[in-house]
Structures are given as C-alpha cells and as structure tokens.
Amino acid sequence: MSELKLMKGNEALAEAAIRAGVDAYFGYPITPQSEVIEHLMAERPEERTGMVVLQAESEIAAINMVYGAASTGKKAMTSSSSPGISLKLEGISYLAGAELPAVIVNVVRGGPGLGTIQPSQADYFQSVKGGGHGDFKLYVLAPASVQEMSDFVEDAFDIAFKYRAPVLILSDGLIGQMMEKVHLKDQQKRMTDEEVIEKYGSWAVTGKTDRERNIITSLDLDPEKMEVRVYKLLKKYDQMEKEDLRYEKISCDDAEYLFVAYGSSARIAQKAVSLARKKGIKAGLLRPITLFPYPKHQLFELADQVKGILSVELNTGQMVEDVQLAVQHKVPVEHFGRTGGIIHTPEEVLEALEDKVIINGCIGNHKTRESSIL
Amino acid sequence: MDVLEIIKPENQVFCKTKLMTDATLSYCPGCGHGTVHNLTIEVIDEMAIAEDTIGVAPVGCSVLAYDFMNIDMTQAAHGRAPAIATAISRLWPNKYVFTYQGDGDLAAIGTAETLHACNRGENIVVIFVNNGIYGMTGGQMAPTTLCGMRTSTSPYGREIENMGSPLKITELVANLPGVFYATRQSVHTHKHARKAKKAIRKAFENTRLNKGVSFVEIVSNCNSGWKMTPLESNQWMVDNMFPIFPLGDIKVDAKLKKS
Numbered sequence: 291m292s293e294l295k296l297m298k299g300n301e302a303l304a305e306a307a308i309r310a311g312v313d314a315y316f317g318y319p320i321t322p323q324s325e326v327i328e329h330l331m332a333e334r335p336e337e338r339t340g341m342v343v344l345q346a347e348s349e350i351a352a353i354n355m356v357y358g359a360a361s362t363g364k365k366a367m368t369s370s371s372s373p374g375i376s377l378k379l380e381g382i383s384y385l386a387g388a389e390l391p392a393v394i395v396n397v398v399r400g401g402p403g404l405g406t407i408q409p410s411q412a413d414y415f416q417s418v419k420g421g422g423h424g425d426f427k428l429y430v431l432a433p434a435s436v437q438e439m440s441d442f443v444e445d446a447f448d449i450a451f452k453y454r455a456p457v458l459i460l461s462d463g464l465i466g467q468m469m470e471k472v473h474l475k476d477q478q479k480r481m482t483d484e485e486v487i488e489k490y491g492s493w494a495v496t497g498k499t500d501r502e503r504n505i506i507t508s509l510d511l512d513p514e515k516m517e518v519r520v521y522k523l524l525k526k527y528d529q530m531e532k533e534d535l536r537y538e539k540i541s542c543d544d545a546e547y548l549f550v551a552y553g554s555s556a557r558i559a560q561k562a563v564s565l566a567r568k569k570g571i572k573a574g575l576l577r578p579i580t581l582f583p584y585p586k587h588q589l590f591e592l593a594d595q596v597k598g599i600l601s602v603e604l605n606t607g608q609m610v611e612d613v614q615l616a617v618q619h620k621v622p623v624e625h626f627g628r629t630g631g632i633i634h635t636p637e638e639v640l641e642a643l644e645d646k647v648i649i650n651g652c653i654g655n656h657k658t659r660e661s662s663i664l
Numbered sequence: 665m666d667v668l669e670i671i672k673p674e675n676q677v678f679c680k681t682k683l684m685t686d687a688t689l690s691y692c693p694g695c696g697h698g699t700v701h702n703l704t705i706e707v708i709d710e711m712a713i714a715e716d717t718i719g720v721a722p723v724g725c726s727v728l729a730y731d732f733m734n735i736d737m738t739q740a741a742h743g744r745a746p747a748i749a750t751a752i753s754r755l756w757p758n759k760y761v762f763t764y765q766g767d768g769d770l771a772a773i774g775t776a777e778t779l780h781a782c783n784r785g786e787n788i789v790v791i792f793v794n795n796g797i798y799g800m801t802g803g804q805m806a807p808t809t810l811c812g813m814r815t816s817t818s819p820y821g822r823e824i825e826n827m828g829s830p831l832k833i834t835e836l837v838a839n840l841p842g843v844f845y846a847t848r849q850s851v852h853t854h855k856h857a858r859k860a861k862k863a864i865r866k867a868f869e870n871t872r873l874n875k876g877v878s879f880v881e882i883v884s885n886c887n888s889g890w891k892m893t894p895l896e897s898n899q900w901m902v903d904n905m906f907p908i909f910p911l912g913d914i915k916v917d918a919k920l921k922k923s
C-alpha cells in the first residue's frame with residue numbers, strides 16, 4: 291500500500307522522513323531546499339510520530355545537533371544547499387570520525403560563493419572527495435526523480451546504520467523544486483526508547499547502566515591508535531564498494547557511445563539517448579546512483595564496448611575525472627556541462643556528443659576545456 | 665599515631681569519587697579543572713543519576729573529560745557543545761544533560777550556540793570554566809582575558825581599543841528568558857569549592873524540574889597559561905579576576921539579582 295501524490299522533490303523528501311520514522315531533523319533555511327523544513331514544520335511531526343524538528347541558529351548548529359542526536363542512537367538528519375553544506379563540513383567530518391549514523395541532504399545550487407539559487411552539480415568534488423578534513427568518505431546517493439527523493443531517505447538511513455557512518459543525499463535545485471508523481475510509503479513506527487537502547491546501547495549514549503560507559507569521540511592523541519581508527523573507516527568504505535554500489539544502465543546493451551550522468555543531468559542525458567537513437571546513433575547512459583561507491587568497474591568494462599564517453603554534468607568538469615580514472619584511457623572521455631545555474635537541453639547534450647566524442651574524440655582531436663564548456 | 669592508622673579509609677575526609685575513573689587526570693597540577701570535574705561527578709553520584717546523565721565534553725583542556733567521568737559522554741566540536749546538548753536533551757527528554765566548556769569554547773567560537781541554546785531554554789546544565797585564557801593551545805588570548813593581561817597573542821597586554829574588553833557572557837545569557845539559573849563560583853579554597861558544588865547541585869536539580877538552562881560559571885586559574893605557580897595563580901585570580909568577574913548568583917529561579 292502506498293499513497294500517490296503530486297509533490298515537489300523537497301516536500302517528498304520531508305514527508306518520507308516522517309513516514310520512515312526518523313527521530314529528528316535540524317535545519318536552517320536556504321534556497322532551493324527550504325521546503326524541507328517548511329513541510330516538516332507544517333506537518334506537525336511531533337504529533338504524527340513524535341519526531342523532533344528544530345530550526346537551528348545556523349547550519350553549523352544544525353549539523354552539531356545531528357551529531358548530538360545521532361550519538362543517542364536515534365535517526366537524525368539535516369538538509370541544506372551548497373553554502374550551508376560548506377559550513378557543515380567540520381561537523382560531517384566529526385560524524386565520520388566518531389562513527390555516527392546520520393543523513394545529510396544537499397540540494398545543490400550554483401557556486402562558488404553565494405553563487406546562484408539555480409540548480410547545479412558543482413558540489414561533486416566536495417561530496418565524493420571527502421569535503422571536510424581528514425581521511426574519510428561519505429556514502430553518496432544521487433536521486434534523479436521526486437520518487438527517489440522520497441525513497442532514498444530510508445535507503446540512506448539503512449546504509450548509515452549498517453556502517454555507522456554519515457550518508458549524503460546529493461540532490462540539486464532541479465530535483466528539489468520540480469513536481470512529479472510520487473508513491474509515498476506507509477507510515478512506519480519510530481523506534482521506542484527501549485528498542486533504541488536494546489539495539490544501539492552497545493555504543494550510543496543512552497545513560498550508563500551496568501555496562502561500560504559509552505563514549506562518542508573522534509579524538510585519539512596516540513598516533514598508533516589513530517591510524518587504527520582511520521583504517522577501520524577505510525574497511526567500511528571497502529565494504530560499501532563491494533556490497534552497496536548502485537547504478538543504472540539505460541540502452542547500454544548495444545551502445546557505441548556512452549553518456550555518464552547522475553541526478554538531473556541523467557534525466558536530460560536519457561532524453562539525449564532517445565534523440566540520438568532517432569538519428570541512428572547508438573547511444574547509452576550509465577547513471578551512477580551512488581557517487582561513492584562509484585561504478586568504476588562497470589565503466590571499465592563498458593569502455594571495451596563503446597567508442598567514446600561523454601560525462602554530462604551541471605558544472606565545468608568534476609565527475610569526468612572519475613570517469614577518466616575508471617576508463618584508464620581505453621577510449622576518449624569528454625565532458626559537457628552548463629554551469630552557473632543554467633540547465634543544458636537534451637539537444638545540446640547530443641550535439642556535444644557528436645562534436646566532442648563522435649567527430650573529434652575518435653580522431654584524437656580533443657577540444658580544450660574552455661571550449662568544451664559552452 | 666602511625667601514619668597508616670591515620671589514612672585508614674574511615675578516617676579519610678576527601679577521597680576519590682566512585683564515579684571518577686582511575687585514569688590519571690591530564691591537567692596541570694594546581695589547575696581548577698580537576699576540582700570542577702570532581703564536584704560535578706560528586707553531584708551526579710550523590711543524586712544517584714549517573715544512569716540518566718549524559719555529558720558533553722568540549723574542545724579545550726577538558727576535551728578528555730570523558731576519560732575521567734565514568735558516565736556516557738559525547739565529545740563536541742569546538743564551541744558546539746550547547747547544540748549537541750540541545751539535541752541529546754530533546755531526544756532523551758528525561759535525562760540530565762550537561763556541557764562542560766572553557767571560555768574560548770563557550771564565549772568565542774561557540775557564542776552563537778551558547779546564546780541560542782540559552783534563548784531556547786534547553787533543559788540542560790552548562791558548566792563553564794573561565795580561566796581567562798586558551799589553556800589547551802598554549803595560552804593565547806581568550807574573550808575573557810583581562811585588560812592589560814599578557815598572553816601569547818597579546819604579548820604586550822590586551823588592549824581594549826583593538827582587542828575588545830573581557831566578555832562577561834554569564835551576565836549576558838542571564839538576561840535571556842530561557843536561563844533559569846546563572847551563577848559564578850570558584851574552587852580555589854575548600855569553602856569556595858563547597859559553594860560551587862552547591863551551585864552545581866542546584867543546576868542539576870533544576871534539570872530534574874525541567875526549568876531550562878542552568879549556567880554555572882567557575883572562575884578558575886590556569887597556572888601554566890598564566891606562567892605562575894599554582895599558589896601565585898590563585899592569588900592573582902582573587903586580586904585580578906574576581907573584580908571583573910565577581911562571584912555570586914546572577915539569576916536565581918528565573919529572577920535577576922540586582923548587583
């Protein structure tokens with residue numbers, strides 16, 4: 291049983307959080323994601339499920355509230371957009387270091403600086419290369435529809451608690467603001483305090499009973515021990531790569547040319563695939579659903595089949611570096627993307643494939659990065 | 665009388681609190697932090713609330729408070745303890761949640777979190793150790809550093825014109841309706857330590873009654889940071905810190921005291 295509704299991506303995510311039995315949300319307004327906290331406040335989740343929703347004094351306070359809430363063994367999340375995520379990065383690094391499960395949502399807008407409130411995918415590096423300080427990674431989910439904005443909340447918490455690690459939902463202003471049909475799941479019960487203690491009392495701060503005291507910290511002043519801590523994190527990331535990689539292949543079986551795109555760019559690239567096929571160009575799309583772990587083996591294999599690859603992103607070329615790394619020079623890899631809040635059209639994307647990959651790429655005449663942007 | 669006779673357990677007036685761990689304190693001999701730890705943990709022990717208490721340790725000399733207090737604790741990013749305590753207390757509303765913070769942590773980098781947790785009236789205890797300096801990082805100027813006081817970042821003394829005046833944050837937060845109790849104490853003599861303990865006890869009692877923020881400032885020495893012997897530092901504190909940071913209650917039962 292599920293309920294069918296027409297909703298904005300941001301609202302669907304907020305509603306999914308209530309229905310997934312999330313215990314707490316802490317946030318600070320910023321466009322284009324303020325609907326998340328607005329929906330939560332309007333829905334009176336404290337009455338619906340007992341969920342705590344608090345408007346914090348800043349993104350810094352909000353992420354630290356998430357840290358505090360996560361340390362109690364309960365499900366806590368926050369959302370923001372690019373400048374706000376920059377502020378949260380110290381806290382995110384602490385979450386990773388202290389091995390706390392939590393969900394962070396970035397509805398990306400254009401930058402750098404105050405940039406623009408329009409959609410962008412310019413926070414790819416920040417999301418998958420750590421962002422905050424220290425040796426850590428985030429598990430990153432990239433929704434490409436309002437349905438996935440809703441579904442990924444629960445998926446993100448499953449991963450966060452499986453690994454006791456922070457998970458990032460990397461959305462953007464397009465997916466956050468657009469309205470689509472969404473199947474909302476039924477309401478799940480929040481865990482009771484007793485259930486939380488039973489399940490997570492081995493590590494969470496639940497009050498010291500006759501067990502050893504629980505300490506949530508990321509500090510180890512002894513380098514030998516700190517190294518062990520870091521390697522423990524690394525092991526989680528290895529396991530994520532083995533067990534929790536997600537991607538989607540669209541029209542890849544007979545593809546001669548490949549688009550690689552995530553989130554809103556994947557929606558546009560998918561349209562470009564059908565335009566290409568109408569023209570007789572056998573194009574396919576690999577959509578990474580997780581950006582870490584990244585489908586690098588899948589790309590490595592596809593590189594044996596296709597003649598060239600175009601990484602389509604709403605930025606000046608970030609994910610393309612991971613595509614190149616995965617493909618290891620087997621075939622030409624190019625980037626195409628608009629930035630500054632402009633969204634490329636499927637026609638532009640197809641033209642870029644023809645210009646950069648089919649014509650130039652195959653004779654090794656790569657255009658410069660500047661000319662590849664516009 | 666034989667020494668061994670004298671130090672028999674039943675004769676001991678001061679002994680280690682059960683709730684303190686056996687770990688050796690990392691504080692410099694003479695520093696007030698250890699005493700404040702002890703008083704806090706004694707209160708928790710005497711109220712028999714250890715099972716229901718969660719502490720939040722700061723970044724600062726007391727970052728390792730969790731090594732010494734045998735209760736569940738979360739270590740906070742620099743200055744963010746009040747935000748973390750906010751969430752813990754919202755999610756465990758029946759538990760006693762306290763932060764333990766230094767003056768750099770609470771009154772510089774964490775000012776926003778301090779003010780807003782106080783303004784929301786979170787049901788928490790804030791234990792604020794004001795030693796007028798950044799102890800942990802080697803004695804730099806803090807927001808509470810006295811005018812003219814030399815530190816490694818005010819080597820010629822704090823100049824009000826371009827470094828500001830010592831921030832009396834306890835008076836500031838006392839004006840917020842969310843703060844139920846604000847007091848300033850010290851622990852440099854037994855008498856003062858006993859008073860400070862009473863204040864800490866009152867603060868935890870307030871949490872039991874769901875009264876909002878109880879803010880206990882302890883003016884303390886930092887003999888290493890101030891480059892003095894422990895005794896000299898305590899005298900210096902009495903002579904110089906107390907006139908600027910006078911001891912006593914600032915707000916009791918939600919009522920400001922006239923000074």
Ligand SMILES: Cc1ncc(C[n+]2csc(CCOP(=O)(O)OP(=O)(O)O)c2C)c(N)n1
Binds near residue numbers: 724793795798806
């Ligand atoms: C974000 C951040 N900035 C700076 C530091 C460095 N730092 C660690 S402790 C400290 C000052 C602590 O002073 P205070 O809060 O007065 O506590 P004390 O050590 O005196 O007890 C600073 C600046 C840090 N760890 N994190």
